[in-house]
Amino acid sequence: MTARILEGKDFSARIKDEARAAVAQLKADGITPGLTVIIVGDNPASQVYVRNKHKTCEELGIRSDVIALPEDSTKDQLLDTIDRLNADPAVNGILVQLPLPSAIKSHEQEILERIDPLKDVDGFHPFNVGKLVTGAPTLVPCTPAGCVKMLDLAGIDIDGKRAVIIGRSNIVGKPMLHLLMARHATVTVCHSHTKPLGEVTREADILVAAMGRAKFVTADMVKPGATVIDVGINRIAPKKLVGDVDFDSVKEIAGAITPVPGGVGLLTVSMLMQNVVTATRLQLGRH
Numbered sequence: 001m002t003a004r005i006l007e008g009k010d011f012s013a014r015i016k017d018e019a020r021a022a023v024a025q026l027k028a029d030g031i032t033p034g035l036t037v038i039i040v041g042d043n044p045a046s047q048v049y050v051r052n053k054h055k056t057c058e059e060l061g062i063r064s065d066v067i068a069l070p071e072d073s074t075k076d077q078l079l080d081t082i083d084r085l086n087a088d089p090a091v092n093g094i095l096v097q098l099p100l101p102s103a104i105k106s107h108e109q110e111i112l113e114r115i116d117p118l119k120d121v122d123g124f125h126p127f128n129v130g131k132l133v134t135g136a137p138t139l140v141p142c143t144p145a146g147c148v149k150m151l152d153l154a155g156i157d158i159d160g161k162r163a164v165i166i167g168r169s170n171i172v173g174k175p176m177l178h179l180l181m182a183r184h185a186t187v188t189v190c191h192s193h194t195k196p197l198g199e200v201t202r203e204a205d206i207l208v209a210a211m212g213r214a215k216f217v218t219a220d221m222v223k224p225g226a227t228v229i230d231v232g233i234n235r236i237a238p239k240k241l242v243g244d245v246d247f248d249s250v251k252e253i254a255g256a257i258t259p260v261p262g263g264v265g266l267l268t269v270s271m272l273m274q275n276v277v278t279a280t281r282l283q284l285g286r287h
């Protein structure tokens with residue numbers, strides 16, 4: 001039996017519809033949510049991501065600004081820009097596009113922590129991370145939030161399920177742990193020291209692969225009928241992207257699976273739009 005394919009575009013459209021309606025509601029109250037993205041340097045992939053965010057904002061009626069700083073910008077120039085945006089009431093969301101150029105990369109944490117937590121639409125500020133861990137309403141990193149939202153929209157139950165996450169990064173693995181635990185899954189987080197990995201992953205009703213290793217997860221690592229969410233994006237040739245899951249073999253055993261490309265990646269931008277709405281509401285004291 002072949003797995004149900006969880007197409008990102010279907011879920012992404014539904015998430016955007018929700019965000020569009022929320023934006024319209026805010027506009028009816030005289031408030032236009034605004035996102036400002038700061039991009040430093042000329043990384044081509046980052047430029048594509050930023051253009052995509054700008055386009056999606058425009059599509060949903062969110063005011064969108066992009067501040068492009070030169071490659072040789074200093075840490076202080078970036079911090080000054082963030083301070084100015086923090087003080088601007090027309091800016092509801094601030095996002096610093098990563099990765100930063102190598103000269104200021106080591107200051108990434110300080111830079112991200114300078115963003116007002118109420119405007120931190122990436123959900124990377126320690127204040128928001130702390131709120132996520134304690135279960136308070138907050139701004140949550142877009143990719144893991146999108147995965148959970150997709151499970152809900154697909155009608156896949158999380159409560160009481162055994163979830164296994166491969167990867168423990170701050171932007172995917174760790175927030176995913178807290179989101180799934182908050183939804184009453186029993187969660188195991190694997191990483192490069194987990195032994196033997198396949199034995200742990202085979203216990204999963206919901207398996208999330210976020211490791212950055214092309215086609216690493218093979219059919220023998222998956223429990224029959226499991227839901228497999230592939231967060232990985234790996235470029236194996238100039239025009240060929242694959243996930244962390246060996247899609248062709250795993251789809252023959254899984255119950256549901258996300259493709260790459262065309263899966264989780266599409267949800268990330270839609271969830272960013274949701275976060276701009278959430279940030280605006282939080283700044284208004286609404287939840």
Ligand code: NDP
Pocket residue numbers: 143166167168169170171172173190191192193194197210211212213231232233234264265266268
């Ligand atoms: P990181 O490199 O920060 O983290 C990778 C994690 O995978 C680490 O915890 C690492 O373990 C673990 N890992 C690596 N190799 C193995 C292995 N052989 N066995 C078990 N665990 C392993 O990656 P990110 O979390 O930032 O991203 C993961 C993937 O998701 C990437 O492909 C990235 O491109 C993609 N991504 C996609 C997004 C989207 O929008 N769809 C958004 C963000 C990321 P350890 O901690 O021990 O080193």
